[in-house]
Amino acid sequence: MDFSNLVPPMRADDIAADPNVADRRHGRLVAGRIFSLLLRHGYRGYSGVPCSWLKHFFALLEDQSLGSDVLYVPAVREDSAMAVAAGLHLAGIKSCVLMQNSGLGNALNVLTSLSLIYRIPAFLIISWRGGTGTDAVEHDVMGANLIALLDALGLRHHVLDLEKPESAVLSCLTDIDETGSPSALLVSREF
Amino acid sequence: MQPVDAIRAVLAQYPGAFIVSSCGFVSRDLYNADDRPESFYLVGSMGMALPVALGMAIARPTVDVVALDGDGAALMNLGAMAMVGAWKPRNLTHVVLDNGVHESTGGQKAVGVDFPAAARAAGYASASSVSRAELITRATLGPTFLRLEVDRRVGPPGRRVQHRPEHLVERVMSQLRERA
Numbered sequence: 574m575d576f577s578n579l580v581p582p583m584r585a586d587d588i589a590a591d592p593n594v595a596d597r598r599h600g601r602l603v604a605g606r607i608f609s610l611l612l613r614h615g616y617r618g619y620s621g622v623p624c625s626w627l628k629h630f631f632a633l634l635e636d637q638s639l640g641s642d643v644l645y646v647p648a649v650r651e652d653s654a655m656a657v658a659a660g661l662h663l664a665g666i667k668s669c670v671l672m673q674n675s676g677l678g679n680a681l682n683v684l685t686s687l688s689l690i691y692r693i694p695a696f697l698i699i700s701w702r703g704g705t706g707t708d709a710v711e712h713d714v715m716g717a718n719l720i721a722l723l724d725a726l727g728l729r730h731h732v733l734d735l736e737k738p739e740s741a742v743l744s745c746l747t748d749i750d751e752t753g754s755p756s757a758l759l760v761s762r763e764f
Numbered sequence: 765m766q767p768v769d770a771i772r773a774v775l776a777q778y779p780g781a782f783i784v785s786s787c788g789f790v791s792r793d794l795y796n797a798d799d800r801p802e803s804f805y806l807v808g809s810m811g812m813a814l815p816v817a818l819g820m821a822i823a824r825p826t827v828d829v830v831a832l833d834g835d836g837a838a839l840m841n842l843g844a845m846a847m848v849g850a851w852k853p854r855n856l857t858h859v860v861l862d863n864g865v866h867e868s869t870g871g872q873k874a875v876g877v878d879f880p881a882a883a884r885a886a887g888y889a890s891a892s893s894v895s896r897a898e899l900i901t902r903a904t905l906g907p908t909f910l911r912l913e914v915d916r917r918v919g920p921p922g923r924r925v926q927h928r929p930e931h932l933v934e935r936v937m938s939q940l941r942e943r944a
Contacts, residue, residue: 646822647847650841653841656814665823687806687812687816691930
């Protein structure tokens with residue numbers, strides 16, 4: 574799928590009206606490159622709960638012009654998002670779940686007693702809030718312990734490099750092929 | 765109505781349906797009533813039978829999908845009913861076996877709610893409550909909510925699901941591929 578039509582060209586008027594438009598456009602392009610790669614690898618199913626750091630992904634998912642190639646099922650909680658993705662997977666649709674790392678707490682039981690026990694994979698896109706210690710206070714504990722938590726569960730993970738976003742995505746896809754379990758793309762800063 | 769009679773009546777009304785069952789005695793009852801390859805038993809993940817069934821129903825709009833829940837599990841994830849109401853899959857039926865207690869863990873009281881009212885508020889196409897197995901019918905257009913008022917079981921539950929979880933995945937995926 575070509576995402577150029579989803580990223581409108583910048584006009585001088587737009588930039589004058591909103592100095593952040595260039596950043597937003599860049600963010601949407603990065604998200605679009607990741608999304609394109611996932612679609613090329615057959616990922617048609619999407620669910621999740623938003624995070625402001627993942628806004629460009631959700632803007633793409635909410636874009637009506639995607640048509641029926643993409644199934645985006647908004648979720649009330651991250652565990653329900655994982656469960657929807659599992660249902661899609663059982664019907665042969667590769668699926669991706671997006672969440673903030675705080676929501677990983679909500680998803681823990683489904684990860685341990687559904688995904689890992691039944692060996693149902695999912696491509697996870699998780700924002701790593703609180704990783705630098707300068708985020709809002711509610712992210713301090715999960716931010717400091719996210720990697721230890723993922724490691725404790727045996728979930729593989731890769732940090733997104735905004736300069737070459739495809740690299741970590743491909744690593745996650747390789748993990749999923751090798752393990753049959755979820756693998757996490759970690760978004761470690763806002764873009 | 766005994767839970768197993770309720771399940772047999774559901775199976776009779778939805779032949780060939782893909783059924784995702786809740787953990788605890790619900791999955792065990794379905795397994796012991798009739799171990800069909802279209803059944804996908806959750807052995808953990810309380811509250812997740814409905815969203816798994818929702819994903820399946822969205823992916824395969826031409827097959828019948830049933831979420832077989834208990835009242836405790838449905839209460840744990842009432843939010844998932846809002847997801848069903850938002851998407852409105854016509855092929856999805858949400859059955860709740862309501863005995864008012866967490867029977868699998870010893871019969872502790874469940875919190876309780878007016879399930880059909882909650883389903884209607886969430887946006888299901890229809891919602892009803894039935895207390896006798898012979899009155900269980902299927903609706904033509906979903907998403908449908910069906911509360912089955914069941915009694916405490918007479919006698920012990922059947923044995924646990926003997927299949928490995930990974931086998932259950934292979935089995936139901938294979939069935940779903942055949943129906944493509």
